[in-house]
Each structure stands twice: as structure tokens, then as C-alpha cells.
Amino acid sequence: MDKIKTKLKFIKSDRTESWVGFVSINTKTGYIKGVREDAKGPKKVCIVTHELEPIIEPNVLYDVQMVPMKNEKAGYIVVAAEPHAFDAKITSTVVKNAVYLVEVKFGNKTIKYDPLDGVKDSVRTIDGVVEELSKRKDIKNLLLVIDDFCKSANIVLTAFQNDGHYVAAKKVLKNRKPKLPRKRKKACIKAQGRASYYSTVNLAKVEGEWPCKFWVNSTVEMKPVMINGTVALIPTPAQYW
Numbered sequence: 196m197d198k199i200k201t202k203l204k205f206i207k208s209d210r211t212e213s214w215v216g217f218v219s220i221n222t223k224t225g226y227i228k229g230v231r232e233d234a235k236g237p238k239k240v241c242i243v244t245h246e247l248e249p250i251i252e253p254n255v256l257y258d259v260q261m262v263p264m265k266n267e268k269a270g271y272i273v274v275a276a277e278p279h280a281f282d283a284k285i286t287s288t289v290v291k292n293a294v295y296l297v298e299v300k301f302g303n304k305t306i307k308y309d310p311l312d313g314v315k316d317s318v319r320t321i322d323g324v325v326e327e328l329s330k331r332k333d334i335k336n337l338l339l340v341i342d343d344f345c346k347s348a349n350i351v352l353t354a355f356q357n358d359g360h361y362v363a364a365k366k367v368l369k370n371r372k373p374k375l376p377r378k379r380k381k382a383c384i385k386a387q388g389r390a391s392y393y394s395t396v397n398l399a400k401v402e403g404e405w406p407c408k409f410w411v412n413s414t415v416e417m418k419p420v421m422i423n424g425t426v427a428l429i430p431t432p433a434q435y436w
Contacts, residue, residue, distance in 0.1 A: 198275070201261070202259065216243075241271045244274055252332075283299055295354065414433035
């Protein structure tokens, strides 16, 4: 059976808690395209297989392959899904004492670096933006994009500092004991072992990390991170205890 290819975003079904998407079919051409659940006109549901469910995330556009259900009028079964990767475009804007901005645009999304007006660290610091970029699964050549962003951002930051603006240092909180609340500590030790828990505690004490983050080891993946101006692959957890 030939598989049908299209692009979809998924939501959790309120009734079954399965990941589902929706498509419309052009009655003249037979072209199938993904649509929102609230899109006007006839739609068919697309249900993700159990094998794929752990990798699906909300608000991510996927390139999918589907096969019709036994009752073809009912909809489709999604048998393959990969995040759709967009080309990224990086632009810089500097207007003395008014605008210091780097934008990374991909698809219909934009991630900004703004040391002047940014409120959150994920906007006003280079490291924060790199962290946000490293989470993306929908950017082509992500390591190169991050490297190019860092070069552009450092040029903008230099102009920002040369114009007399202050770059706030990171606050470091000390003398706090790294630990988890009792119930989460118990669950963490049960899942990963006492040695893993206390190695995290001891490492946090040495490095002065606060708040201490306890990794869910089963979710660790290699992600790009900027270290001393160079992008490197570092083990990074998707979840914490």
C-alpha cells in the first residue's frame, strides 16, 4: 500500500488522549493537506500509532506518512513522523541607543536576541538564546545556525557595550543545600539509584549551582551548547525531577 505524505501538527484527543491531527482533501485534485481542528470544511482525523506517541510534541510541524484506516471514510493512521526542518535566516539591526537586535527566523517563528529591551534571559543574553535554539527540532543545520547566531550576537553585543550600555552579570546564590523535596527525592532514587542522586548533589556543591537540577536520566540527549564561543554537543535532559 502506498503511503500518503503530508505535513501535520498534533493535539491530544480529549476523548482518547491519543495524538491526533486533521487533514482536508481537495475533491477535484485529491490533494491532502494538514489543517487545524477548527478549520472550515470537511476534515478527516489522523491518529498516531502507539509506537510513535512517545516522540510526538505539541506545536511541532511534522512530515508524516499515513495509511487509510480500514474504513477509509473514517480517516488515516500516521505510521511515520519526523519534525519538519526549516531554513533559518539571521538578521542584525543596530540603531545607536535605540535598537540592538538579532533575529533568527524559520518557518513562521522568530527567536530574538535583544540585550537592550529583553526582559527574560532567553531574550537578553546570548547563552539564553542559544539554549532556546538548542531545543528546536525544526531548524536545518542547527549547529551552523547557532554558530552564525553567536557571531552576529557578539557583534551586536560589542556595539551595545561600546555605546555605553551595561551588561548585567549573572547572579550567583550560595550556601544553599542542593536537594529535592522528599517525595521527588524518593522517586528519583528509586528510578536512578542513590549513587546517581548524591553524585548530582556533590557536583552542585562543587560548582555552586543553584537551583540544583536533578536530571531524568532516561530523557538525556546530545544537544548543541555554546562554550567559550564554540558550539559543542553536550548531554542535555529533556526533563528534571
